[in-house]
Amino acid sequence: MSAKKDYYEVLGVDKNADAKTIKRAFLKKARTLHPDVNKAPDAEERFKEVNEAYAVLSDERKRANYDRYGTADGPNGFGSDYVDMSDIFNGFGMDDIFSSFFGGNPGHGTTRTRDMRGRDMSVTLHISLAEAARGTHKTISYERMAPCDDCHGTGTGPGGKVVDCPTCHGTGHVTTVQRTILGQMQSTMACPKCSGTGKIVSNPCETCNGTGRTPSHESVRIDIPAGVHSGQTITAKDKGEAGIRGAACGNLLIQIQVDKDERFERQGDDLYTVVEIDALDAILGCEKTLDGILPDEKVTLKIPAGTQHSDQIRIDRCGMPRMNSNARGTMVAVVRIKVPDNLNKEQMDAIREIVKDREGTAAKKTAKSKRGSKHPFGKR
Structure with missing residues (x-):
């Protein structure tokens, strides 16, 4: 149907017509134009026009949009309460x-x-x-x-x-x-x-x-x-x-x-979400504040020292509400560890010293272990 077609003209009603008048006009025209009773060549097309006009003018939101913007979908192409x-x-x-x-x-x-x-x-x-x-x-x-x-x-x-x-x-x-x-x-x-x-x-x-x-x-x-x-x-x-x-x-x-959510995956009443943390935070432990599923809800996630990649941290009563109950499911944070790539020279040198110290300590422990070991059957 052409965008220039006047829906009120199609139904033969005034622009101030109430809902009952619009419905009566629609039914009257529909009865005479329906293909089952009207065999005129253009009956089907005219019936579709009448149906389209009624679909708009019988819906309060669509009619308001049509009267104001000339289209049932409003200025942005869709209704506000779609x-x-x-x-x-x-x-x-x-x-x-x-x-x-x-x-x-x-x-x-x-x-x-x-x-x-x-x-x-x-x-x-x-x-x-x-x-x-x-x-x-x-x-x-x-x-x-x-x-x-x-x-x-x-x-x-x-x-x-x-x-x-x-x-x-x-x-x-x-x-x-x-x-x-x-x-x-x-x-x-x-x-x-x-x-x-x-x-x-x-x-x-x-x-x-x-x-x-x-x-x-x-x-x-x-x-x-x-x-x-x-x-x-x-x-x-x-x-x-x-x-x-x-x-x-x-x-x-x-x-x-x-529908699926970008942040959470629902499993029953539990909510799974991926949390990315710095490798250094995983070593030392830290706290993060997450947005919950409810409006303005903030959830504190405590990450213990030594957390590993893919570890799951459970937070009770922060999942989905259970129907007809005050209880809630669990939020499960799945840890993803990211290696920092923005360290300066001093920080990199400090980490190298830590690595050298750890390697030296490990070598001493290995040597001491070898000196203290004995063959189970004595010398051969």
Whole structure:
């Protein structure tokens, strides 16, 4: 879509239109332009434009950016509260949402009675290790089938009501009998009249076509506890797909993915970090102050004299917080020794004297050891 295209013009609304007006305009245009019902050559392209315009104007942050900067992404190319989100499944691309809206039943076989309850949805939410350590909250924007605002999810228009389907008599399925060379064959399938629900609506709501739900762009705030691990799931109850004509909503399942950190490697609740020290500090011992995983946290690392390369020094209660507990894991500092390369002449001469003295002492000890040793069987 061209950057010069006016999203408000695409939906046919005023720039001061409220969210409900924008949604109604979107649904009205979507119903007439969807490729399933409109066979005009440009219908698909116009439908995509309407969908893109709604995706921006239905999101408060994107709309504010668009009104101010002319782009949904803001002045820097991305939103200030951007949440990396992927893996929306169970048929929840916009095409499947609209197929459901226009009477389709994505994700279900035609021989199975349609479930009135809304399906669960799932997203993968990426957070940093620091966010996992302190706990955080994120706002996720996503598309779903939501309860219809105009009929409050009932699917009925003025004076309308829900009645048993006359074709299946409220069972949700029909049975057919066919004659074959093997005799009569009986098969059962979802009722085509009511799509397997067993119910139909007299005088259905014009906005939702009697389903009680409409495509919607929504946001949900997720509270993430401190100490969360990759692979754990947080459930936002009733934030999944809306049920048909007031049936229960599904849940939104947020799978947490903790991204790798530049300073720490997480193993369970322990944090491993590499600490580089001068060879002379390793000989004499020293203390170093490290930045911890929590905000403004300082950790004192005591390096004993004679520390060797790759030694591991453990610091209790400085690792990751444990979920629903005051306990913490351990920080493990892996020592990397660096030989100094910036010593001046006097310092180098001092080290040479130390080396000579050590060599002389070692030679004397070796000679004394040889003089004092005796053959185990005496002279030969």
